[in-house]
Amino acid sequence: MSEENKAETVRDTASGKVHEDKGQRAGGVRDVRASKKIKSPNKxxxxxxxxxxxxxxxxxxxxxxxxxxxxxxxxSIEGKMPQQDVNFTAKVDGSAVELASPNLKDGAPTVEIFEDFSCPHCAELNEADQGDVRQALNDGRLKVRYNLLTFMDRKGPDASTREAGAAMAVAKTGNAKAFWNLHDYLMEEQATVVNQWGNEELGKAASAYDLDGSVVDSIKNSEAEKLGEEVGKANGDELTKRIQTVSSPVVFVDGKQYQIKAGPDGKPKSWVSDVVK
The missing domain is CATH 1.20.5 (Single alpha-helices involved in coiled-coils or other helix-helix interfaces)
Incomplete structure (x- = not known):
C-alpha cells in the first residue's frame, strides 16, 4: 500500500468512516431498489x-x-301452499261457499258437496275430482257449493271446526284463489293438518295468499272458529233434513242426491264426467 493510500485510510478510520469500492456501492443501490419493490402487508x-x-x-x-x-x-307452511290460478269467483251464501265462473253457461248444473275436513273419504273424493272440478268451474260448465261439516269433532270443537272456520274466513273475503288452494291443501294433507296443526298453522297457511292481515289474525287467535261452529251446525241440520242423517261426503246435483261411485281400488271416483255434459 502506498503512503498516500495509508494516509487516506488513517484519516477515514479517525473520522469513523469506511469507504466502499464502486462494486459495493452499486450492489447496495440494487439492494435498496429491490427492497422498495417488496412492501410490508402492514403498509x-x-x-x-x-x-x-x-x-x-x-x-x-x-x-x-x-x-x-x-x-x-x-x-315453511307458507312456502308449501299451492298457488293454482282460477277463473271463477267465490262467495259465502248462507252456510255454503259458492264457486262459479262469471261466464257461467246456461243450464250449467249446481253441485252441492257436504264434506268434513277430517273425513278420510272426503279427502279421497277431493283427490279424485279436484282437477275435473277446477276445469269445469274455469270453463263455466259448473257451479259448486261447498257445505262444510264438523260432525267428526266427536268431543267438541276440534280440527274440523278450526279448518271450517279458517276456510269460511277466507271465503268471506271473496278471494277464490285463496279459498280453492287452501281447501285443496287441507284435504290433500289431511293427516298432517288434522293431527298436527292448530290455529297458528292455519293462519300461516292463509297468509300465503293475498289476504288482509286481519283475516289471518282472526284465524290465528281462534276468532274464526266461531264461523266453523256456526256453519258446521247449520250444514249438519240441513243434511239431516234431506237424508235424515249426517255423513260425508254427500253430493247433490240440482237438488238430487248423487250416488258416488267407487273405483277398482274402492276409493271414490270423480263425478264430474257424469254431471257435466
Whole structure:
C-alpha cells in the first residue's frame, strides 16, 4: 500500500468512516431498489388487499345466508301452499261457499258437496275430482257449493271446526284463489293438518295468499272458529233434513242426491264426467 493510500485510510478510520469500492456501492443501490419493490402487508397496499379479501368473505356469507333463507321458506307452511290460478269467483251464501265462473253457461248444473275436513273419504273424493272440478268451474260448465261439516269433532270443537272456520274466513273475503288452494291443501294433507296443526298453522297457511292481515289474525287467535261452529251446525241440520242423517261426503246435483261411485281400488271416483255434459 502506498503512503498516500495509508494516509487516506488513517484519516477515514479517525473520522469513523469506511469507504466502499464502486462494486459495493452499486450492489447496495440494487439492494435498496429491490427492497422498495417488496412492501410490508402492514403498509397501505397490504391493507387494501386485506379489505378486498374481507369483502369477498362478506359477500360469500351473504350468498350462503340467502340460500339458507330461501331453503327455509320452501320448507315453511307458507312456502308449501299451492298457488293454482282460477277463473271463477267465490262467495259465502248462507252456510255454503259458492264457486262459479262469471261466464257461467246456461243450464250449467249446481253441485252441492257436504264434506268434513277430517273425513278420510272426503279427502279421497277431493283427490279424485279436484282437477275435473277446477276445469269445469274455469270453463263455466259448473257451479259448486261447498257445505262444510264438523260432525267428526266427536268431543267438541276440534280440527274440523278450526279448518271450517279458517276456510269460511277466507271465503268471506271473496278471494277464490285463496279459498280453492287452501281447501285443496287441507284435504290433500289431511293427516298432517288434522293431527298436527292448530290455529297458528292455519293462519300461516292463509297468509300465503293475498289476504288482509286481519283475516289471518282472526284465524290465528281462534276468532274464526266461531264461523266453523256456526256453519258446521247449520250444514249438519240441513243434511239431516234431506237424508235424515249426517255423513260425508254427500253430493247433490240440482237438488238430487248423487250416488258416488267407487273405483277398482274402492276409493271414490270423480263425478264430474257424469254431471257435466
Amino acid at each position: 397501505s397496499g397490504g391493507r387494501g388487499f386485506l379489505w378486498a379479501v374481507l369483502a369477498i368473505i362478506a359477500i360469500a356469507a351473504m350468498v350462503v345466508a340467502l340460500l339458507a333463507w330461501q331453503g327455509s321458506q320452501k320448507d
